[in-house]
Amino acid sequence: MTFQIMTDSTADLSQSYLKEHHIAHLGMTVNIGDQTYETIGEKALDNSTLLEAIKKGQTVQTSQVNSGQFLEVFKKFALADEELVYLAFSSGLSGTYQSAVIAREMLLEELPEAEITVVDTLAAASGEGFLVEEMVKLRDAGKTLDESLKVLNELIQRLESRFMVDDLNHLARGGRIPKAVALVGTMANIKPLLDVDPEGKLRQVTKVRGKKKAIHQMIEKTLTEMDSAYPHLIISYSGTDETAQEIKTQILEESPQIAVDIRPLSPTIVTHTGEGTIAIFSVAKEYRK
Known part of the structure; x- marks a missing residue:
């Protein structure tokens, strides 16, 4: 692979797809009342539980991925000398993109040679997932990150x-x-x-x-x-x-x-x-x- 791809749990991509295509990902959390649920992994919150809580009138909220979480993952790829691109949930709907940008800046202070790119997809849900899938196709076709980003940034606008x-x-x-x-x-x-x-x-x-x-x-x-x-x-x-x-x-x-x-x-x-x-x-x- 010419570069590594990362996204988040809002992209609606299945665990099997993420694993098959070696895509790193982080999950936001969902709070139902005073209980916090993960959105990735074996114990991830399922929609039936969530919708039942909403029907009962329980308070439900989401929490974005924080800069510390991003920094930990970014650093892992940097220390392995791997080029990483993170396709983020729209900055117009969440602060997650900005958290990733802050984490990248923190990492570059420590490891100036780190090759971490953060992309604002300006998309949500399967729109974000659509862009991730197109990026996978470009990477697997042997395109460089620069070549892939040129295509991706044009697709984002359309x-x-x-x-x-x-x-x-x-x-x-x-x-x-x-x-x-x-x-x-x-x-x-x-x-x-x-x-x-x-x-x-x-x-x-x-x-x-x-x-x-x-x-x-x-x-x-x-x-x-x-x-x-x-x-x-x-x-x-x-x-x-x-x-x-x-x-x-x-x-x-x-x-x-x-x-x-x-x-x-x-x-x-x-x-x-x-x-x-x-x-x-x-x-x-x-x-x-």
């Missing part, structure tokens, strides 16, 4: 992330969207559609009356704007995968050449979205705007 959340109050409580947007979402049968803007923050794109119409609009915009050079999209969900499967069927009926993956959202993301979230991730022809 990655589209579209969300529909059943209960926007979860996002409002965490400060991810304005309370006024959440208020609209509580109106009868109104489904605000969200995306991730060029700064990596969530924003409301439009309001649609009815879940069926909202899903149709998500599919239509995704397929219209997709880059045919990247005929691959990811559908993520929280709760059951029934709606995700229906969306996959609709997409393949219209565009059978597209590869469609379905993945559950990570507990870190579900903490802020609750049950019934649907997201579609793809690479568009144009830059985000």
Whole structure:
């Protein structure tokens, strides 16, 4: 391998994929009441436990990876004289990226020759995971880190992330969207559609009356704007995968050449979205705007 890759638990990548492709990763923690749960490893929090706690009205919060945790991992790679690139959860949604930047600066004071690169993916969930997978393909094809970063940084600007959340109050409580947007979402049968803007923050794109119409609009915009050079999209969900499967069927009926993956959202993301979230991730022809 020409370089090592690292990411975090918000990328929605399976443990088997991470292990198979030798990807280092750190996990955020989720607090339910006064109990703290890990999001990686054999005892990682599962979504059923988390969603049950949310339904019961328990207080749920996430904690970002701190600089000390990053420093420990970065130093391990530096001492092994390995080049490392960390693809981070969007700086517009978490302080995790900044923690990694601080850790890198601390490491370089001690080991100036360390080759550690921190990338702000400006993405969340499987959008972040999509970028990690593309980086793996580039590395495994023998590309250097500089060559890979040139491709990755261009992809970051074209990655589209579209969300529909059943209960926007979860996002409002965490400060991810304005309370006024959440208020609209509580109106009868109104489904605000969200995306991730060029700064990596969530924003409301439009309001649609009815879940069926909202899903149709998500599919239509995704397929219209997709880059045919990247005929691959990811559908993520929280709760059951029934709606995700229906969306996959609709997409393949219209565009059978597209590869469609379905993945559950990570507990870190579900903490802020609750049950019934649907997201579609793809690479568009144009830059985000």
